[in-house]
Amino acid sequence: MSGYPLLAVEDLTMHYQTRAGEVCAVDGVSLSLERGQSLGLVGESGCGKSSLALALLRLQPENAQILRGKVLLDGVDLVSLSEEEMRKYRWNRIAMVFQSAMNALDPVYRVGDQIIEALEQHSNAARQDMVERVGELYKLVNLSPNFIQRYPHEYSGGMKQRAIIAMALACEPDLIIADEPTTALDVIVQDHILREFGNIRKELNMSMLYISHDMAVIAEVSDVVAVMYAGKIVEYGTAEEVFNKPIHPYTRALMSAFPSVTGEKHELATLGGEPPNPLDLPTGCHFHPRCPFATEVCAEQEPPTVRRGDHWADCWNPPED
Amino acid sequence: MAVDVAPQEAAPSIRKVRLTLAMRSLRENWSLFLGTRIGVIGLVIIIFYLVLALAHPILMNTVWEERVYDPVVGYAFDETRQPAPPSWNHLLGTDPLGRDVLSQLMHSARTEFLLGLLAAVVTVTIGTTVGAVAAYYGGIIDTILMRFADLMVMMPGISILIVLSALIGVEHFELALIIGILSGFGGASILLKSQALSVVVKPYIEAARAAGGGPLHIIFIHIVPNLLPLSFLYMMFTVTGAIFSEAILSFLGLLDVRMSWGLMIHTTEAAGYLLQVGAYWWLIFPASLSITLLCTSFYLVGRAMDEIVNPRLRRL
Amino acid sequence: MAAAAQPTSPNEDRPLLQVEGLRKHFPAGSSRFRRNERFIHAVDDVNFTLGRGESLGLVGESGCGKTTTGKMLVRLIDPSDGHVIFDDGTGEPTDIATLRGRPLKEFRKHAQMIFQDPYESMNPRRTIFDTIAEPLQVQDIGTLVDRLDRVMEMLALVGLTPPRTFLFRYPHELSGGQRQRVAIARALIVEPSFVVADEPTSMLDVSVRTGVMQLMADLADGLGIGYLYITHDLAVARYMCSRIAVMYLGKIVEIGDTEEILRSPQHPYTQALLSAVPVPDPTVAREPVKIKGGVTTLINPPAQCRFYPRCPIADDYCETNDHPPLEHKGQEQEVACYKA
Numbered sequence: 001m002s003g004y005p006l007l008a009v010e011d012l013t014m015h016y017q018t019r020a021g022e023v024c025a026v027d028g029v030s031l032s033l034e035r036g037q038s039l040g041l042v043g044e045s046g047c048g049k050s051s052l053a054l055a056l057l058r059l060q061p062e063n064a065q066i067l068r069g070k071v072l073l074d075g076v077d078l079v080s081l082s083e084e085e086m087r088k089y090r091w092n093r094i095a096m097v098f099q100s101a102m103n104a105l106d107p108v109y110r111v112g113d114q115i116i117e118a119l120e121q122h123s124n125a126a127r128q129d130m131v132e133r134v135g136e137l138y139k140l141v142n143l144s145p146n147f148i149q150r151y152p153h154e155y156s157g158g159m160k161q162r163a164i165i166a167m168a169l170a171c172e173p174d175l176i177i178a179d180e181p182t183t184a185l186d187v188i189v190q191d192h193i194l195r196e197f198g199n200i201r202k203e204l205n206m207s208m209l210y211i212s213h214d215m216a217v218i219a220e221v222s223d224v225v226a227v228m229y230a231g232k233i234v235e236y237g238t239a240e241e242v243f244n245k246p247i248h249p250y251t252r253a254l255m256s257a258f259p260s261v262t263g264e265k266h267e268l269a270t271l272g273g274e275p276p277n278p279l280d281l282p283t284g285c286h287f288h289p290r291c292p293f294a295t296e297v298c299a300e301q302e303p304p305t306v307r308r309g310d311h312w313a314d315c316w317n318p319p320e321d
Numbered sequence: 322m323a324v325d326v327a328p329q330e331a332a333p334s335i336r337k338v339r340l341t342l343a344m345r346s347l348r349e350n351w352s353l354f355l356g357t358r359i360g361v362i363g364l365v366i367i368i369f370y371l372v373l374a375l376a377h378p379i380l381m382n383t384v385w386e387e388r389v390y391d392p393v394v395g396y397a398f399d400e401t402r403q404p405a406p407p408s409w410n411h412l413l414g415t416d417p418l419g420r421d422v423l424s425q426l427m428h429s430a431r432t433e434f435l436l437g438l439l440a441a442v443v444t445v446t447i448g449t450t451v452g453a454v455a456a457y458y459g460g461i462i463d464t465i466l467m468r469f470a471d472l473m474v475m476m477p478g479i480s481i482l483i484v485l486s487a488l489i490g491v492e493h494f495e496l497a498l499i500i501g502i503l504s505g506f507g508g509a510s511i512l513l514k515s516q517a518l519s520v521v522v523k524p525y526i527e528a529a530r531a532a533g534g535g536p537l538h539i540i541f542i543h544i545v546p547n548l549l550p551l552s553f554l555y556m557m558f559t560v561t562g563a564i565f566s567e568a569i570l571s572f573l574g575l576l577d578v579r580m581s582w583g584l585m586i587h588t589t590e591a592a593g594y595l596l597q598v599g600a601y602w603w604l605i606f607p608a609s610l611s612i613t614l615l616c617t618s619f620y621l622v623g624r625a626m627d628e629i630v631n632p633r634l635r636r637l
Numbered sequence: 638m639a640a641a642a643q644p645t646s647p648n649e650d651r652p653l654l655q656v657e658g659l660r661k662h663f664p665a666g667s668s669r670f671r672r673n674e675r676f677i678h679a680v681d682d683v684n685f686t687l688g689r690g691e692s693l694g695l696v697g698e699s700g701c702g703k704t705t706t707g708k709m710l711v712r713l714i715d716p717s718d719g720h721v722i723f724d725d726g727t728g729e730p731t732d733i734a735t736l737r738g739r740p741l742k743e744f745r746k747h748a749q750m751i752f753q754d755p756y757e758s759m760n761p762r763r764t765i766f767d768t769i770a771e772p773l774q775v776q777d778i779g780t781l782v783d784r785l786d787r788v789m790e791m792l793a794l795v796g797l798t799p800p801r802t803f804l805f806r807y808p809h810e811l812s813g814g815q816r817q818r819v820a821i822a823r824a825l826i827v828e829p830s831f832v833v834a835d836e837p838t839s840m841l842d843v844s845v846r847t848g849v850m851q852l853m854a855d856l857a858d859g860l861g862i863g864y865l866y867i868t869h870d871l872a873v874a875r876y877m878c879s880r881i882a883v884m885y886l887g888k889i890v891e892i893g894d895t896e897e898i899l900r901s902p903q904h905p906y907t908q909a910l911l912s913a914v915p916v917p918d919p920t921v922a923r924e925p926v927k928i929k930g931g932v933t934t935l936i937n938p939p940a941q942c943r944f945y946p947r948c949p950i951a952d953d954y955c956e957t958n959d960h961p962p963l964e965h966k967g968q969e970q971e972v973a974c975y976k977a
Contacts, residue, residue, distance in 0.1 A: 044842035044843065044844055045813075045842055157699075186698035186699055186869065187698070187869065187870075187910060187913040187914055187915075188698065188909060188910065188913045188926055188928060190913065190915075191912075191913035191915075191923075191925075191926050192926070194915070195925065213842065213843065214843075214915070215843070215917045216914070216915035216916055216917040217915050219915065219916065219917045219918055219919045220915045220916070220919070220923075222919070239919035240919050240920060243917065243918060243919050244920075250844075253844060254843055254844065255917065257843050257844060257846065257847045258843060258872075258917050259847075259870075259872035259873055259875060259876045260872055260916070260917060261871045261872045261875060261899055261911060261914050262914075262916060265875060265876070265896070268847045268850065268851070268876060269847065270847045270848045270851055271844040271845070271847070271848070272848070274812045274814065274815065274845065275812065275842060275844065275845070290844075
């Protein structure tokens, strides 16, 4: 095994060109993910978390541009690869499950055939082997093999998402990127899928980048948590540290704004203001207009990084340790 | 957003604000339109023909002698042989009956515009209303309107026009009405209904119902305004279709019109010059080129509007 | 306002809404020529009451009929059967399930709805002023100037200040949270006595969600409005509602005081639903959800308990008997289960 982490993102920056102006969707993001580890990326809509996922796979839309930075998978910089070479990495090494993937199943083909067709593009195995492989995958994601020969409309939402996960696992990737895979699902189905993700990850020793806006889901699936706001990672650390001793005021606000069904009914804190306009980001710390602890310096200069062991956050006024 | 009103003078100023907002969105769409090359090309051609059409009555009242230049009954006494090739007096020559081709061309431009726009307005008014009504009510009303639309689409329009012109004599105005009604109840209502269906299911329609809004309110305040972009688009294509149908019918000599581009070609054909394009180009080219250009220009403007209405087609 | 202002009305003890045997059966695979005998039982014999100024949470998974129920209460969907007795203390109690024409339009002043999707529930071509003033416009209340004043008042009330800067903007110029505030303003401008809120915060980001929740709770208290709060999220229901009703496939399986149900859920479905909610604490490992796969079809479903095919504690009695009725299992708690 090499001495590299499985995935290392260094100073990744991606801009969108829109008619209204240039948007910095991903702003100098650095991350690293060890083999078998799961990283939870939490943030609100428009914070750039999905853009980051697309950039990692080099699937960003045409009007987006990776300005600088590296995405190292086992030490190989994906940003500098040709499209041809990149295609070998996608799906074989990095697989993805998107929220909308459920609707990506073609309604006129049997689901099993769609998985086989996808497999054919990445391997030269005999068709019979592939059929068997689909059977194995269905078992892995807890789908009845009877459904292999059925059409997408016969699947429920949860089953479709499982089929998509099966498809993503087909080539035994090292890393799976899951972008809000359970957001459209009911809680009980979500619970099943989250558990399956956990089991499969353990079984295949796979790494996972799990993207969600839901703090509770992130808490359940991640070893390491990164909090994103306005294109930047503002806090990073192990799940326990981030949830028990959050540093950044934004993380703290998210936590106290989250209603819970268990324990005492605590007062919900309200974070004022509106999410930032990506075309017109606030100066200094992007969070300062909504921050209850903001001082003058926050509006003027970018915040320094506060480190507590491996746990860090960008903030001028961090709480006492 | 510097739109502000003071409560005491609210009523007139709400109207003023609405006007401001309408102007603003018009300006925005205009700048988008200018960004599309095909739209600008189309518009330039349309303006060119508009100038021709408007200039004709002015010329007739000033420099052009009616006896010579009248597009229908004029005669070029100054030419010895008809048709005469272009000269200083007759920039595009004269036709086999000794009439000035340029004058005919300009005179026809006006009727083509009136025909096309009238047909388009009739089409879109009918199509939008029928589409919105069918989508809103659904059920039996929808079925009746849509089967009727199918019937209209299946109608062989040209043949009907031939029969009608034989029976009652069809002029431009009737032609525009017939084309407008046929395509309004036919293709336009089918297309606009399918668009209206995607509007009807929006929660804001339910919100309007929950507020107590009746069918008229919902159809004309909520559905129709959301159909307008597509209606406008359809209008452009109808103009093209109407001008084209007119040209065909006139060429076949089936329309009871005094002068049109199609009739100009018909005259040429009747006099036996149609196959001698090389020698008598001025008899064919001005009219046929005008039909092509004007049809194309409306089509181009329609395509440009399509790009504005469907942002997905827009290049970023 | 109107409802809260009359505490000494003779009908004081009547609830605002009394829902009895409410049903909605949609025809399955309709055909114009053949009489249809297959029906989707979307809402099947639902009974509950909603007191004046009370907030009731209707909780369940997608497809359980909670939205259909809500829409029947504001008559966006016509019930197939059942009664909804509405009495806000200002007039005669009326059964709104069968209202038509003018009385229905009149009733719409008293009942409003807030929709889930803040991006789709507003006509993109109408300004905020037109959107909020719509109920006044269609009900023909006040002059244009009066409406303008009312809209400004409402904008201030829902926290969109200064109001005049919002009046003539278009929905797309507002953020999701701001739009949902506009939707609230539109619903409350006619001073309704009850509002059906269909997952009003589920599409909002966490950081703005609590603000909207707070606003709705405050307004409900302040104006004495009864809420039916539809949500799939028990945690949100906990903060918004004093009572909750849990729905499963068209039936209410458990109803009662919110805290009581969360503390000791009786119905196996409620228990499963509760145990499936993720906990925002990485050190807590939740118990696995005890529920089997399997789905009951809603097309002419069997008479047995709807939850039977997935129930972890069902036995032969459940299989052979009809769907259980709601029975008291605590002070304020009613449960529809033979085994609870």
